[in-house]
Amino acid sequence: MAAVDALDARILDLFAAEPRVGVLEASRRLGVARGTIQARLDRLQRDGVVRGWGPDVDTTAIGYPVTAFATLQIEQGSGHTTVAEALARIPEVLEVHTITGAEDLWCRIVARSNADLQRVIDQVVIVRGIQRASTVIALAEQIPHRVLPLLHAATSRTSNTQ
Amino acid sequence: MAAVDALDARILDLFAAEPRVGVLEASRRLGVARGTIQARLDRLQRDGVVRGWGPDVDTTAIGYPVTAFATLQIEQGSGHTTVAEALARIPEVLEVHTITGAEDLWCRIVARSNADLQRVIDQVVIVRGIQRASTVIALAEQIPHRVLPLLHAATSRTSNTQ
DNA sequence: GAGAATACTGCACAACCTGTCCAGTGAAAT
């Protein structure tokens, strides 16, 4: 596991809040040398703490305002991976995990409308190996996906520099 | 709804794949003028298509390799928002939505281990207003969160119906 | 179809930032 200290968390906070600041500006804001910021960013990326810096695309803004969660039961003979590969070909399926419990797969899917959601679900259940699908619609996003609070929690229990 | 065309998708693809390329380099790669890239990026951000460019932090790498999904039932008297605010104070709770169906809230939570997950769940169920929690553990990430395929689907159908 | 609005190109300029060195300092580990 990669060690992450308080300065790392402050760096990531800053870049999350203002992604367009450069390394130099960040060093000024945080009161450390530019080389330090650069070295930290390199290390965070190398250690896999930072997976990427890609754009966060809002599905609502591109015409898919409906989010739903589906849990799938698959036939005993079918491999999870085979089913997942078929699901990967449906662009509206944004995320798939295998899960414990009575169901086998969990998916996040989006659609253009509630009516359109039916079309997407039909595409999902038609996948060979899927036995049953159960869907709930996400009505409101109470807490949008976040990691930064966790990052601070992960650092506060370590001895930290700075 | 914001219109997104094929060039927008190509721009976002490029920046998702190689986030460190600058505007100038992107213009060379895509064969368009630098000003075009700049204008497109400004527009995408202004229209809310791109919510941000923050770092993608891997929870596994910072010591939280266990992901679980919990669905919560809340008491009739309690507001969803009040409960969500309490959940927001637990850093291991990464995401919360209100949902349709028999359950009221859906949460994504992470933990340091299966044993640690119990600690986190305890923190969740202790929140005032929560009646019942049902948790499943995510075993494997078959499709990591993605939006780009959807972006291409949204652009390829030039005339889009709603 | 004409005019207007919009998007794109190609170019220019100054200011700024990046990648990459380096030597020196302090703290922690051996």
Add this chain to the structure above:
DNA sequence: ATTTCACTGGACAGGTTGTGCAGTATTCTC
């Protein structure tokens, strides 16, 4: 005591950014 490591502050050349502008192509509106 010695080594190792992270950080600082400084330097340099080269590349990039923000900005503005004129010219052209495309789409929209009447």
